[in-house]
Amino acid sequence: MAQYDLIARMNGCFNELELALNDLSRFLRQLDLLQARVFSLPDIAKGEEHNPAEHIQVKAHTGEDAHQLALQHFQNLFIHHHGENISSKSAVRLPGVLCYAVDAAEHQAALLLIEEVNILKAELEHIVTVESGLAREQRFEFVHTHLRGLITLNAYRTISVLNDPDSVRFGWANKHIIKNVSRGEILAQLDKSLNAGRSVPPYSRDQWADNITREINDVKRIPEHAILKIKRPVKVQPIARVWYRNSQKQVQHPCPMPLIALCLKTPAFHPPKVGELADYDASAVKHKYKPVAQSLNLLIKRLHLYTDWSADQTSV
Structure with a gap:
């Protein structure tokens, strides 16, 4: 019964979210748009979610074209809103500002x-x-069973x-x-993986246990006493640097989707750059500025685990 209740609450919450996004989009369309600029990025195909990005080509959109793309982006929550070969495990990004x-x-009202x-x-x-x-690996199947295709x-x-803001x-x-x-x-984590008895393609269960x-x-x-660090790279991300003149302060925001800038109509009003x-x-x-990094040796590649100890050192 608890599982059915959870599923019902998840579906109910999602339905409310869709309605709230519709209300927000309808409200924003009625406001006085000063300027809109968004940047579409290449789609990420299925199976390429973890590939490092060496080059990302950006396509700029401005004005009403950008406005429509942004408002639609807020509501595009399912894979069927995008191409059939697009990954549902990777978010579709549209940096920019309205x-x-x-x-x-x-x-x-907007707030x-x-x-x-x-x-x-x-x-x-x-x-x-x-x-x-x-567990993390079980959530994908759970969500897609009840909200099929949700990103x-x-x-x-x-x-x-x-x-x-004064500039973005x-x-x-x-x-x-x-x-x-x-x-x-780390040993506790590895013991847990070993006792789970799973196989991870392309390895058989026995091969994975040996690994x-x-x-x-x-x-x-x-x-x-050896130092152990997990040093995992994060995919390159678009960011926005926002400048506020009155406070002489710059704030940096992650920008996977359009920011909404609200500019009060005052005698000193001016649109942001x-x-x-x-x-x-x-x-x-x-x-x-790139500080000199501590010299570390890769210990377990799949975990991005590094140590300051090497095999030619003598343990003390």
Whole structure:
């Protein structure tokens, strides 16, 4: 019974989200659009979700064309809204910004509508990722059994609001997730994988168990005092750098979907300056400051696990 209740709540939450997105889109169409600029990126095909991006070609859209694309993007939550060869495991990104001139009442109404959408997005994500009690690898099947073709990343991503920005510039961010871990934590993780008794293609169950056993032995060889880090690259992401003149402050936002900029109609009102998003070229990336990284050795490739210890060192 609890499972049926969970499914009913998930479907009910999603239906409310669709209605809230419709209300928001209808409201935004009625506002005074100052300018709109969005940037469409190449689709990610099935099976290519984890391929590193060396080059990303950007296509810019402005004016009413950009406005329509953005409003439709907020509501495109299913794979059938896109091409049949597009991956449902990777979110469709449309960086950019929609700038509206609003009075106080319109500003408050917009904030309330966007807040309602974001609350429902967070509730849907909580139902699927927490309340379901399902492991990460089981959630995809669970969601697609009841909401077939849903792109969960698109459904979960919240809509960001900018209040009276002076300029919005765009760029790309290259990052790594770096996490310090202990020898015990890694061994516990590997033991859990070994005891699960699963096979991971292209390996048979026995071959996969042999691989994990070898990884366990590799970790046990390093001394307890050795440093262990998970250093996992994150796919390059579009970002927005927003400048506020009054506070002399720049704020950086992830920008997988259009930002909504609300500009109050005041005597000192002026529309924000909006920049372009250039094509991404990994070979041309320049770091303003790149500190010298600690020398680490790759221990387990699939886990992105590194250590400061090497086999030619003597354990103390």
